[in-house]
Amino acid sequence: MALPVRGTRLLALAHHQPARVLTNHELATMVDTSDDWVRSRVGVVSRRIAGPDESVADMSTGAAAKAVARAGVDAAEVDLVVVATCTAVDRMPSVAAVVARRLGLPSPAVFDVNAACAGFCYALSTADLAIRGGAGRTALVIGADKMSDFLDWQDRSTCVIFGDGAGAAVLTAGTADGGTAADAVGPVVWGSRPERGGAITLGSPSPTGPPALFRQEGGTVYRWAITELAPLARSACARAGVAVEDLAAVVTHQANVRIIESLARQIGATNAVVARDLVESGNTSAASVPMALSKLLERGEVPSGAPVLLLGFGAGLSYAAQVVRCP
Structure with a gap:
């Protein structure tokens, strides 16, 4: 059992977005809205929309792979994967388990968190507390959602707001004597x-x-x-x-x-x-x-x-x- 540590720190962050860009002008051909209306009320100019075959797990894996590479950690070092999402279609296995398999992580603890738009901060804090308590040393924390699957594309009060994407962070234990x-x-x-x-x-x-x-x-x-x-x-x-x-x-x-x-x-x-x-x-x-x-x-x-x-x-x-x- 690892000993509790004094603190944790971020090693790297990365993100993944779908290729398709949906602008306000294109949206105006789909629903009763305009570029001026969306900009003035929400502030969005464009958003990325995932294709029908691009899942939450796909976007999560894309962001996670880049974050792990930037962090310079070996796959075997990652002992916890937490994914924050509210739009995963499959009930199980968890998105975290799918990401771990795709990245070749040998035996991490895996689970998903649903706190909607607060989810990444919940997941980051949960991983931080797990590391501080000695339950692991290196965590992969992901926030990912495919909101486009759940939007009413005739409701201009909601469909103009959202986009799809994923962001990931690698978190590791601080040393007991060197961390501050x-x-x-x-x-x-x-x-x-x-x-x-x-x-x-x-x-x-x-x-x-x-x-x-x-x-x-x-x-x-x-x-x-x-x-x-x-x-x-x-x-x-x-x-x-x-x-x-x-x-x-x-x-x-x-x-x-x-x-x-x-x-x-x-x-x-x-x-x-x-x-x-x-x-x-x-x-x-x-x-x-x-x-x-x-x-x-x-x-x-x-x-x-x-x-x-x-x-x-x-x-x-x-x-x-x-x-x-x-x-």
Whole structure:
């Protein structure tokens, strides 16, 4: 049994998106909307849509393979795989088990997490706690969703928002004598507002009826996000011992550009880069936080070792916030 460790750190991030780009102008030929309408209300300009034969497991594997390669770890070192998703079609085996098989990982613990758009932050925190408790040393954490399978393409209030994709991170144990608080994934601040959980739903499909479709009370979600989440994000900074003005970036769930900008202002991270991957990728649910951070790192907008606030939120109404140091 491995001994508990003082902290964990990120080794690498990567992402995968489908090839097909669906612009607002093309959407306007499918549903009663326009580029101006979508930009002004949501902030999305384009999104990626997976093909009928491209599954959540396919996208997860694409992101995971790149993350493992960037981390420079051997497959045998990965002893935990956690996938956050709410759109996997198959009930079992888990997406995590499929990814592990495809990557040739010999014997990791595998399971999926469903916390919808907060899923990646839940999965990252669960892996962090498992490593700190000595249950493993190296974890592969993935957020992936194929929202296009569950959208009503005649409902302009929802179909214009979403895209498909996956993001992955490799997390490893810090050394007991060499690690510092600055190396660690910070403590999570998480929870939910279950009494309002019905504001976002995706039901089970009927064998004889129509497919299950995503529904949300947009106004309820918007008001909750802009009134309750910023104090929780600041609390995560305080628990990590990082002043908000020292944050290098703020990466929230990419739900709506107005929510993103409102949260950034309320948090007070005046020196931080604010991720807006929503503009080119849409809302990718559990993939949105790791994908947005991966792109910031690829573009060199956040330096290695810099503190970044992650804030996921979504159905349930669930939330999770933590500060991480960039690889």
